[in-house]
Amino acid sequence: MLHGILHLASSGKLREVVESSRSERELCELLASLLGASAHVVVNGIEADLLLGTEACEVKLYPSRFYSGFGQALALKHVAGFKEVCVLQVVKAVSEGYIEG
Structure with missing residues (x-):
C-alpha cells in the first residue's frame, strides 16, 4: 500500500485527491478506490482507515499534533494483528511549532 x-x-495524483477531499473520511474512500483497498474496516474492534491484504494505514488529514494517529497504528499492529501498518499524515505546512507540539 505504501x-x-x-x-x-510522485505522479501528483495524491495532491489532487487531498485538495478535492472535504473530510478525512472522503479522503480515505478516494484513496481506497485508487489503491484497490478497502476503507474503514473494523478488525478485532480496531478501525483501519485503509486496508489492503495484510497492510493497514491510519490516515490523518491536517492533524493538530504530530503524533496523531500513532496510537491507532500501534493498535492496528498489536491488537488487530496487521503485518504492516503505516500512518499517512497530510499537513498543509510543517512548522517548528507543529513538530514541537
Missing part, C-alpha cells in the same frame, strides 16, 4: 501511496504522490 508503494501505491508513494506512486500517487
